[in-house]
Amino acid sequence: RHNINITAIAQGASERNISFVIDAAQQARALNIIHQAFFEIRKRLSLVVIGVGNIGSTLLGQLRAQRSHLLARGFDVTVVGLANSKKFVLNPRGIDLARWRQRLAASRRRMIPQVLAREISKLELTDAAIVDCTAAESVVAAYPDFVRANLHIITPNKRANVLPRSEYAALMELLQSRQKYFLDEANVGAGLPIMSTIRDLIASGDVIKRIEGIFSGTLSYLFNNFDGSVPFSALVKDAWRRGLTEPDPRDDLSGQDVARKLLILARQAGAQLDIADVDVETLVPPKLAGGPFSERFFGALARFDDKMAARLKRARSHDAVLRYVGSLAGGRARARIQEFRWDHPIAMTKGSDNIIAFNTKRYSQTPLVIQGPGAGPDVTAMGVFSDILKLLHYLPH
Numbered sequence: 001r002h003n004i005n006i007t008a009i010a011q012g013a014s015e016r017n018i019s020f021v022i023d024a025a026q027q028a029r030a031l032n033i034i035h036q037a038f039f040e041i042r043k044r045l046s047l048v049v050i051g052v053g054n055i056g057s058t059l060l061g062q063l064r065a066q067r068s069h070l071l072a073r074g075f076d077v078t079v080v081g082l083a084n085s086k087k088f089v090l091n092p093r094g095i096d097l098a099r100w101r102q103r104l105a106a107s108r109r110r111m112i113p114q115v116l117a118r119e120i121s122k123l124e125l126t127d128a129a130i131v132d133c134t135a136a137e138s139v140v141a142a143y144p145d146f147v148r149a150n151l152h153i154i155t156p157n158k159r160a161n162v163l164p165r166s167e168y169a170a171l172m173e174l175l176q177s178r179q180k181y182f183l184d185e186a187n188v189g190a191g192l193p194i195m196s197t198i199r200d201l202i203a204s205g206d207v208i209k210r211i212e213g214i215f216s217g218t219l220s221y222l223f224n225n226f227d228g229s230v231p232f233s234a235l236v237k238d239a240w241r242r243g244l245t246e247p248d249p250r251d252d253l254s255g256q257d258v259a260r261k262l263l264i265l266a267r268q269a270g271a272q273l274d275i276a277d278v279d280v281e282t283l284v285p286p287k288l289a290g291g292p293f294s295e296r297f298f299g300a301l302a303r304f305d306d307k308m309a310a311r312l313k314r315a316r317s318h319d320a321v322l323r324y325v326g327s328l329a330g331g332r333a334r335a336r337i338q339e340f341r342w343d344h345p346i347a348m349t350k351g352s353d354n355i356i357a358f359n360t361k362r363y364s365q366t367p368l369v370i371q372g373p374g375a376g377p378d379v380t381a382m383g384v385f386s387d388i389l390k391l392l393h394y395l396p397h
């Protein structure tokens with residue numbers, strides 16, 4: 001489990017001692033592991049948090065606030081490392097979470113993920129994980145290095161789960177061969193228990209027939225508020241001004257974020273798909289898709305308002321509303337605007353809610369529905385925290 005190779009082992013005739021031979025380089029870690037197994041009352045977990053923006057910093061606040069609660073339940077969780085895009089800091093005795101900003105700011109170590117992995121492995125930690133709270137490809141590219149450095153991975157970052165199929169399979173194989181966990185609850189629906197639900201359904205023998213829902217908080221907000229009183233482009237501009245969209249709103253309107261979440265669920269359900277296999281309706285007119293973003297985008301988008309207004313009118317004539325939904329059925333993944341009658345649960349969402357309905361062999365009459373905010377620092381960090389708790393439970397005492 002800890003990847004320490006035992007060259008020779010012998011048990012004394014008295015049955016009171018066991019001797020073994022290992023590589024001298026692994027001596028310190030082996031001693032720590034034995035000490036922990038025999039004498040520690042608490043389960044210990046060391047964390048290195050990479051990315052201290054919205055989610056990372058909120059998570060650090062939650063870990064600090066819950067420390068005594070965790071200790072009382074027998075869990076000793078220590079943050080031994082932190083990184084942003086520029087620097088990293090490591091301290092095997094733990095970083096004071098009341099002063100983590102100063103500790104990171106004072107560090108002179110340049111953040112290079114592979115170097116960080118090497119430095120962590122020198123700490124000879126027993127049970128440890130990286131918590132990747134970035135959206136960085138370069139951090140994901142170093143996941144194999146972190147796994148080889150004996151670290152589990154916990155992350156809200158979707159990038160690993162949408163890697164091309166062969167790279168994704170290689171990473172999953174490496175994790176399995178090294179007996180390391182990859183925990184990704186906050187990849188879909190932030191703190192909502194979507195990933196654990198699909199895994200539990202499948203592991204318990206249920207069969208997924210259809211998954212359908214609203215996976216984007218931004219698109220949820222836009223369509224929940226699109227009642228015809230304000231043109232669609234003005235609604236997008238207002239959401240952008242209020243910080244409810246990505247800095248470039250085309251990242252939301254393109255539907256790609258929904259496509260990524262569908263791909264993640266599809267792979268969990270066993271479908272061999274890649275991102276190009278997801279059929280996506282973009283809300284960005286082709287002429288406006290390229291080039292750098294500027295506020296002039298909204299003026300150009302207004303030229304397409306009539307089209308959106310006509311779609312809304314048509315939906316209303318069917319007693320329905322418009323929603324941007326993702327669906328997965330029969331191995332096919334689609335993201336697009338659809339009409340839903342007023343009394344349908346998907347039509348009744350509010351604010352920036354996500355809603356996901358699982359139609360399965362067991363949940364066939366009424367679907368299993370999960371609904372709630374699908375973005376925001378507090379709920380997303382909670383999703384990551386729930387993965388830390390899961391890891392603590394998985395680790396043997």
Ligand SMILES: NC(=O)c1ccc[n+]([C@@H]2O[C@H](COP(=O)([O-])OP(=O)(O)OC[C@H]3O[C@@H](n4cnc5c(N)ncnc54)[C@H](OP(=O)(O)O)[C@@H]3O)[C@@H](O)[C@H]2O)c1
Nearest residue numbers: 051052053054055084085133134135136156157375376380
């Ligand atoms: N925000 C949400 O509601 C939400 C919901 C679900 C999932 N997520 C996911 O959570 C992750 C974090 O989101 P966020 O909102 O916290 O983003 P954010 O506020 O932009 O923070 C990103 C952090 O990552 C760091 N970073 C960027 N590139 C890095 C690199 N190469 N190496 C090390 N650190 C790097 C940044 O460092 P600097 O400070 O130096 O720039 C920053 O500290 C993303 O994958 C996002 O998709 C977010």
